[in-house]
Amino acid sequence: MSEHLGFSRSTVYRYLADLCEHGLLAQGSGNAFVLGPKIFSLEYRLRKSDPLTLAGRPIVQSLVEEFGGTALVNRLFRDRFICVEFETSLPEGQETHRRGQPMPLVRGANARAIQAHLPRHRLVRIYEENAAEFAASGLGRDFGELQTKLREVRAAGVCLSDGELRPGIVGIAAPILVGPDTVVGTLGFVDRSDALGDRRRKEIMAQVRLTARILSRQLS
Amino acid sequence: MSEHLGFSRSTVYRYLADLCEHGLLAQGSGNAFVLGPKIFSLEYRLRKSDPLTLAGRPIVQSLVEEFGGTALVNRLFRDRFICVEFETSLPEGQETHRRGQPMPLVRGANARAIQAHLPRHRLVRIYEENAAEFAASGLGRDFGELQTKLREVRAAGVCLSDGELRPGIVGIAAPILVGPDTVVGTLGFVDRSDALGDRRRKEIMAQVRLTARILSRQLS
DNA sequence: CAAGTTTTCCCATTATACGGGATTTTATTA
DNA sequence: TAATAAAATCCCGTATAATGGGAAAACTTG
Numbered sequence: 241m242s243e244h245l246g247f248s249r250s251t252v253y254r255y256l257a258d259l260c261e262h263g264l265l266a267q268g269s270g271n272a273f274v275l276g277p278k279i280f281s282l283e284y285r286l287r288k289s290d291p292l293t294l295a296g297r298p299i300v301q302s303l304v305e306e307f308g309g310t311a312l313v314n315r316l317f318r319d320r321f322i323c324v325e326f327e328t329s330l331p332e333g334q335e336t337h338r339r340g341q342p343m344p345l346v347r348g349a350n351a352r353a354i355q356a357h358l359p360r361h362r363l364v365r366i367y368e369e370n371a372a373e374f375a376a377s378g379l380g381r382d383f384g385e386l387q388t389k390l391r392e393v394r395a396a397g398v399c400l401s402d403g404e405l406r407p408g409i410v411g412i413a414a415p416i417l418v419g420p421d422t423v424v425g426t427l428g429f430v431d432r433s434d435a436l437g438d439r440r441r442k443e444i445m446a447q448v449r450l451t452a453r454i455l456s457r458q459l460s
Numbered sequence: 461m462s463e464h465l466g467f468s469r470s471t472v473y474r475y476l477a478d479l480c481e482h483g484l485l486a487q488g489s490g491n492a493f494v495l496g497p498k499i500f501s502l503e504y505r506l507r508k509s510d511p512l513t514l515a516g517r518p519i520v521q522s523l524v525e526e527f528g529g530t531a532l533v534n535r536l537f538r539d540r541f542i543c544v545e546f547e548t549s550l551p552e553g554q555e556t557h558r559r560g561q562p563m564p565l566v567r568g569a570n571a572r573a574i575q576a577h578l579p580r581h582r583l584v585r586i587y588e589e590n591a592a593e594f595a596a597s598g599l600g601r602d603f604g605e606l607q608t609k610l611r612e613v614r615a616a617g618v619c620l621s622d623g624e625l626r627p628g629i630v631g632i633a634a635p636i637l638v639g640p641d642t643v644v645g646t647l648g649f650v651d652r653s654d655a656l657g658d659r660r661r662k663e664i665m666a667q668v669r670l671t672a673r674i675l676s677r678q679l680s
Numbered sequence: 681c682a683a684g685t686t687t688t689c690c691c692a693t694t695a696t697a698c699g700g701g702a703t704t705t706t707a708t709t710a
Numbered sequence: 711t712a713a714t715a716a717a718a719t720c721c722c723g724t725a726t727a728a729t730g731g732g733a734a735a736a737c738t739t740g
Contacts, residue, residue, distance in 0.1 A: 260538070263537065263540065266537050266538065267538075269638055269639075269644075269679070274506070274509070274510060275502060275505060275506040275509075275510070276537065277535075277537040277540045277542050279499070279502045279503055279506050280503070280506070280542050280544060280559065280560040281542065281560055281562065282495060282499045282502075282503075283499055283500070283502075283503040283559075283560050284558065284559065284560025284561060285495060285560075286494070286495040286499050286500070287559075287560070289494070289495075290494060290495070297552070298552065301552070315497075317483065317486050317496065317497040318480070318486065318487075320483065320497045322497050322500050322501065324500060332517070332518065332521070338504065339500065339503075339504065339507075340500040340501055340503050340504025340505075340507070341504060342501065418489055419489075424489075459489075
């Protein structure tokens with residue numbers, strides 16, 4: 241560790257002792273270190289206090305009860321986009337998503353829902369940093385084209401992607417907004433393409449759009 | 461904040477900026493600060509890597525499927541004792557326990573299961589720090605009496621408490637051990653007293669004991 | 681039990697975090 | 711919209727606290 245971090249051995253010992261002392265690390269079996277109890281308690285606090293997580297839980301549960309598949313709430317931080325709540329009807333271990341997982345900001349329905357409501361300068365930044373990926377995935381060979389597509393998404397209030405992130409998987413997502421038009425996250429739904437007929441997709445899109453709007457209102 | 465923490469205003473601004481920078485805090489709506497995205501991703505890592513959590517999940521699920529009620533895995537850290545995995549058949553919001561919640565080390569079945577396998581000096585310390593509570597709850601007016609009781613628990617490999625922590629609630633717990641006799645946590649089961657007849661209790665105790673032993677072996 | 685290894689402890693040095701104050705930005709009111 | 715007040719950010723010299731070297735202690739291993 242000392243080598244890897246570029247600190248002297250004494251310093252590494254002290255660091256480890258301090259981190260353990262404060263519960264951020266813990267000595268696991270053998271001579272291994274694992275993340276400590278503080279992580280659990282911080283997550284517990286977060287879960288109990290974060291309004292998005294709190295309000296999102298019953299919603300994702302209801303969606304999955306109604307339509308099967310997987311439903312998730314994702315939260316946008318300054319630069320990261322993370323799944324903060326999810327529910328699935330899939331058997332244990334087969335989930336495609338999980339709490340805490342980083343979500344892509346470029347491709348997929350959830351990314352699109354975010355992009356559509358991002359202030360221009362933030363969108364530009366994302367576009368520039370990932371120009372190659374945008375071009376490769378077809379949507380937006382230039383920035384103008386992207387904007388046109390996003391304007392549609394914005395008008396619709398919900399968006400669908402089929403096989404854009406993973407082949408054979410459909411994603412449906414709607415933005416969660418606070419205030420007039422500030423996006424703080426998305427409500428997403430995911431299922432296998434062949435499990436969802438055209439009629440079903442429309443139905444789910446309508447529901448996701450509505451529930452995301454309810455969530456938005458609860459937070460405002 | 462500056463007043464409360466005893467730091468100058470500049471320092472507090474810098475702290476907040478740094479913490480946000482690293483994702484430990486995030487600026488919430490308004491001028492509030494909330495725990496940041498790093499908490500989610502750390503918890504995610506922990507969940508994916510911690511063997512106790514990993515191995516515990518299917519077990520608590522199966523127990524609840526079989527017997528209803530609530531099942532939990534608790535992990536003992538140096539000084540803290542925390543629920544790291546739980547499953548319940550109770551409707552949302554009515555759970556008595558949750559992931560991340562600190563568990564008591566003095567009273568209740570889980571506490572007893574830990575105490576019974578703690579090295580002497582650690583038990584002494586806990587006893588001394590909480591002598592009043594031990595005495596008040598009847599078990600162990602002196603250290604000798606406590607030891608006698610714990611010896612029984614240890615022999616049985618499982619223990620039951622009725623209304624010891626919360627009136628009308630039964631707890632059943634067995635220690636999770638690695639190596640010859642090092643306790644790292646407990647497997648617990650909780651339900652309403654009136655929902656469990658004598659026969660049922662015996663049945664569950666046997667199962668909890670067995671599954672805790674399986675868990676122990678998986679970890680060793 | 682001795683040789684080797686790991687861990688802890690201590691202290692002088694240096695680097696970096698701190699707070700005061702200047703500067704910029706945001707909010708408030710007339 | 712301008713003027714005033716308040717809040718937030720930035721900058722830099724000083725002082726404090728983190729660092730690494732090395733000695734001592736504890737633990738492994740042959």
